[in-house]
Amino acid sequence: xxxxxxKLILPDIPNLxxxxxxxxxKGYESYRKAxxxxxxxxxxxxxxxxxxxxxxxxxxxxxxxxxxxxxxxxPKYLAVNxxxxxxxxxxxxxxxxxxxxxxxEGIMIAGxxxxxxxxxxxxxxxxxxxxxxxxxxxxxxxSAGLIGPKMKETFNHRYSIDxxxxxxxxxxxxxxxxxxxxxxxxxRAYPRFxxxxxxxxxxxxxxxxxxxxxxxxxxxxxxxxxxxxxxxxGEPKHPGTLLFGVSGHVNKPGVYExxxxxxxxxxxxxxxxxVPNNKKIKGVIPGGSSMPVLRGDELExxxxxxxxxxxxxxxxxxxxxxxxxxxxxxxxxxxRIAHFxxxxxxxxxxxxxxxxxxxxxxxxxIKLGEATSNDIDLLxxxxxxxxxxxxxxxxxAAAWAxxxxxxxxxxxxxxxxKPKRTFVSPNIAHSKRNSPETLLVSA
Amino acid sequence: MEFSLEELKNIxxxxxxxxxTKAALMPxxxxxxxxxxxxxxxxxxxxxxxxxxxxxxxxxVVSFYTMYFKKPMGKYHIQVCTxxxxxxxxxxxxxxxxxxxxxxxxxxxxxxxxxxxxxxxCIGACGGAPVIAINEDYYExxxxxxxxEIIDRLK
Ligand SMILES: Cc1cc2nc3c(=O)[nH]c(=O)nc-3n(C[C@H](O)[C@H](O)[C@H](O)COP(=O)(O)O)c2cc1C
Ligand code: SF4
Ligand code: FES
Numbered sequence: 001x002x003x004x005x006x007k008l009i010l011p012d013i014p015n016l017x018x019x020x021x022x023x024x025x026k027g028y029e030s031y032r033k034a035x036x037x038x039x040x041x042x043x044x045x046x047x048x049x050x051x052x053x054x055x056x057x058x059x060x061x062x063x064x065x066x067x068x069x070x071x072x073x074x075p076k077y078l079a080v081n082x083x084x085x086x087x088x089x090x091x092x093x094x095x096x097x098x099x100x101x102x103x104x105e106g107i108m109i110a111g112x113x114x115x116x117x118x119x120x121x122x123x124x125x126x127x128x129x130x131x132x133x134x135x136x137x138x139x140x141x142x143s144a145g146l147i148g149p150k151m152k153e154t155f156n157h158r159y160s161i162d163x164x165x166x167x168x169x170x171x172x173x174x175x176x177x178x179x180x181x182x183x184x185x186x187x188r189a190y191p192r193f194x195x196x197x198x199x200x201x202x203x204x205x206x207x208x209x210x211x212x213x214x215x216x217x218x219x220x221x222x223x224x225x226x227x228x229x230x231x232x233x234g235e236p237k238h239p240g241t242l243l244f245g246v247s248g249h250v251n252k253p254g255v256y257e258x259x260x261x262x263x264x265x266x267x268x269x270x271x272x273x274x275v276p277n278n279k280k281i282k283g284v285i286p287g288g289s290s291m292p293v294l295r296g297d298e299l300e301x302x303x304x305x306x307x308x309x310x311x312x313x314x315x316x317x318x319x320x321x322x323x324x325x326x327x328x329x330x331x332x333x334x335x336r337i338a339h340f341x342x343x344x345x346x347x348x349x350x351x352x353x354x355x356x357x358x359x360x361x362x363x364x365x366i367k368l369g370e371a372t373s374n375d376i377d378l379l380x381x382x383x384x385x386x387x388x389x390x391x392x393x394x395x396x397a398a399a400w401a402x403x404x405x406x407x408x409x410x411x412x413x414x415x416x417x418k419p420k421r422t423f424v425s426p427n428i429a430h431s432k433r434n435s436p437e438t439l440l441v442s443a
Numbered sequence: 444m445e446f447s448l449e450e451l452k453n454i455x456x457x458x459x460x461x462x463x464t465k466a467a468l469m470p471x472x473x474x475x476x477x478x479x480x481x482x483x484x485x486x487x488x489x490x491x492x493x494x495x496x497x498x499x500x501x502x503x504v505v506s507f508y509t510m511y512f513k514k515p516m517g518k519y520h521i522q523v524c525t526x527x528x529x530x531x532x533x534x535x536x537x538x539x540x541x542x543x544x545x546x547x548x549x550x551x552x553x554x555x556x557x558x559x560x561x562x563x564x565c566i567g568a569c570g571g572a573p574v575i576a577i578n579e580d581y582y583e584x585x586x587x588x589x590x591x592e593i594i595d596r597l598k
Binding site for chain 1: 460461462463465466467468469470472473496503504506507508509510511522525526527528530531532563564565566567568569570571572576579580581
């Protein structure tokens, strides 16, 4: 049986987005608790909760906060990542719409813990509506003196923070943390080399922490129930609740808040009402388009948390679950995903810029039935050659996604290609095919 | 081509959010697009002078982000998602239907200037697939009949 009784981020409280309703439901009390602790105590509390980042990499949040230098010689910044551009992900916008004050309170708490001067919430440009909703909540919090200059007086405490929204303008790469900072600074958003890490050299060269919006929105809930209680929810190594966004071929798609470790099949069949027309499942992407796909016949017993998914060679990512029924053309899906990464590559690293083009072109040829079995191997080898050879993880993301499809669904790929070609004499045709020009097909 | 006094005041407010003026570039470009419709070379010159940035920097930023229009678009800019979740729910058919209905292709504008069409990557509403957006508004779980209705209402 599925346990969906614990709602820490999206509780069923009508009009929770109103400041007054939020306050009546213990809103902004977690911040009071936070400032009754020292900064170190507070960070330790977050560490003890076991909270891990919800932006994809699952990095321990408390630990990340300790990377920030102490003291106030330099201004320090918090960048809240609400770019939400990973295909299959649509969870952060629920927070902006239904519980924006908890995000604001989370920023205040994180801000106090690290001595942050100002926070920028980066939201994708397409989210006009959700930007307006969140801006309204921020304006209300300013008017009520909960943030900004009047904050010190309100809470009778020395700390204060300013919160601003920075609106993106259409570029998936801006979700990558260093690209996001370039974008806030007003530049073409090319990711930066790491190290130096943002905690040393972030926004305007100052110490900066980047956290996903859901990560930050979880923090007030941790203080509300206590870190120890929080750590008991779900899987011990990746505790808490996650906002699972389920889409694709399910009867009831949507965002569901559930403890980590919930069974994938329970989510699909119990909560989401199964697959339309009772079809079987061909495959499931468990955590947004970057995460390697699972086959329909390996879903039994799969738990939705990072440690469990690792055993299946995939990851929780953004917890965006995409379900594909038995009639899905997986080659077409792989091609669509490859097209996306090719389109979104910022182009500064050769393996990502060129490799993604090659992968897309090979997949196009496979889809058109013009490829041979060798091309499937070539595709996997291009993916292998992108991985770990780039400035940011977009290259890896693309490689994982495409290789996932080509290996997990090899037999579907084999069905649409011509048999393997073997050559007796020096194979000029084949070697020539490896150049980008000859890989191009006119579709 | 100029911002009004009130808009200029707003821009000063935006600048105060950041320690460096350059960071105000993206928000100012958004304002410019809202006011002037698209980001022409003239707008680029104007914004550059307003924020004391080089024109080449502004141009570089405009060209990096897909949502800044580099040419005039329709009064109603229709964005159709065809990424995975929408593709699995026939987003492509919706795109083709609108394209045929309005006689325009990707990134084209209808002759009367009313509509333009864009095939977009995932717009973060996958649970509502197939999704289209018209200007700033999302329409989720749309059928072809509903799309017709929405567009005909705007005609
Ligand atoms: C190509 C790419 C896109 C990303 N997109 C997002 C995103 O849209 N939202 C997000 O929170 N993190 C995204 N990330 C992860 C961020 O770089 C970063 O790890 C995260 O925001 C840190 O927050 P967390 O520790 O709270 O998870 C992306 C990473 C890469 C490589
Ligand atoms: S990996 Fe791709 S997206 Fe990332 S910096 Fe390199 S070229 Fe740009
Ligand atoms: S795939 Fe269409 S909105 Fe996400």
